[in-house]
Amino acid sequence: MVPFPGALAQCDVTALSTVLNASDVASGKLAIGQTLADTTSALAVGTMITGQISGPTGGAGLYSLTQQQTVASEAMTTSLTILAQIQAQSASDLRHTDYLNLQGSHRVLYASLDIKGIVRVTLRGGDLVVLPDGSVWLVEQPVEPWFSSAGWVKILITAQDGS
Amino acid sequence: MNLHQLVSSAIGAVNPNQFVELRQGIGNTKAPDGTTQPAYATPGSITASIGGTFQASCDETGILTVISVITGSLQSGDIISGTDGINAFRRVAPSSIKSSGQPATLALISLIWFRSPARSLNATSPPSARS
Numbered sequence: 018m019v020p021f022p023g024a025l026a027q028c029d030v031t032a033l034s035t036v037l038n039a040s041d042v043a044s045g046k047l048a049i050g051q052t053l054a055d056t057t058s059a060l061a062v063g064t065m066i067t068g069q070i071s072g073p074t075g076g077a078g079l080y081s082l083t084q085q086q087t088v089a090s091e092a093m094t095t096s097l098t099i100l101a102q103i104q105a106q107s108a109s110d111l112r113h114t115d116y117l118n119l120q121g122s123h124r125v126l127y128a129s130l131d132i133k134g135i136v137r138v139t140l141r142g143g144d145l146v147v148l149p150d151g152s153v154w155l156v157e158q159p160v161e162p163w164f165s166s167a168g169w170v171k172i173l174i175t176a177q178d179g180s
Numbered sequence: 181m182n183l184h185q186l187v188s189s190a191i192g193a194v195n196p197n198q199f200v201e202l203r204q205g206i207g208n209t210k211a212p213d214g215t216t217q218p219a220y221a222t223p224g225s226i227t228a229s230i231g232g233t234f235q236a237s238c239d240e241t242g243i244l245t246v247i248s249v250i251t252g253s254l255q256s257g258d259i260i261s262g263t264d265g266i267n268a269f270r271r272v273a274p275s276s277i278k279s280s281g282q283p284a285t286l287a288l289i290s291l292i293w294f295r296s297p298a299r300s301l302n303a304t305s306p307p308s309a310r311s
Contacts, residue, residue, distance in 0.1 A: 028262045033261075040227050
């Protein structure tokens with residue numbers, strides 16, 4: 018196309034954008050890495066939040082996205098999916114849970130994300146993990162919390178009754 | 181030494197990584213009766229838009245005037261395109277936009293517009309020479 022000066026009559030203009038304009042956050046908290054979904058299929062599959070541009074942290078505001086698109090204002094849901102390795106407890110893990118007197122069904126999970134257990138002093142509950150079979154597990158304790166230095170964590174999870 | 185990084189590929193060969201859903205704790209919520217429930221970042225429920233559609237025009241100086249916002253909002257870096265059936269443009273919105281962010285009734289942005297084959301923008305009218 019060649020630049021050409023002139024006038025454009027009144028017309029419809031479409032803006033393809035990588036900016037999410039969240040006008041309301043009814044529940045949850047928006048964060049980097051979360052995936053968006055909707056029921057109208059207007060959203061491109063796999064659209065992910067890559068950063069926050071403006072607004073209170075995790076609240077209504079502007080967020081940058083992975084995919085350029087145009088979506089009229091609608092209800093959306095957010096989720097966070099990560100790649101993790103699930104393992105049975107090692108002998109030392111079994112001793113650890115025994116010393117802590119933890120009951121239940123346990124697994125250990127390796128992931129490259131800062132996953133946290135309960136922090137009583139900040140009134141923060143442990144994170145929940147939903148495994149591929151739909152079972153819900155509570156992060157009991159970050160056994161090896163090396164995310165800030167090595168970029169990965171090993172966490173101890175316990176099966177929960179429902180969600 | 182990051183021993184996990186050294187052996188993770190070998191472990192992954194026999195015990196592949198899996199996609200799991202994570203619900204990060206964000207504190208708690210207090211019900212009217214005083215009971216507290218843990219709160220999680222996801223799954224979340226929001227109302228949002230991406231990009232938008234507008235009624236606009238472009239004058240001889242290359243200023244795009246958004247007359248009204250039909251849906252969404254206009255942001256810096258958006259790919260904006262439109263056609264009046266004969267003339268058309270497709271440009272990246274510049275870094276400075278008046279009334280950016282929330283839906284605005286008027287936004288002035290400076291751009292060079294193009295006369296292009298209308299078919300490239302799915303216009304209904306064929307291109308014609310400018311008088």
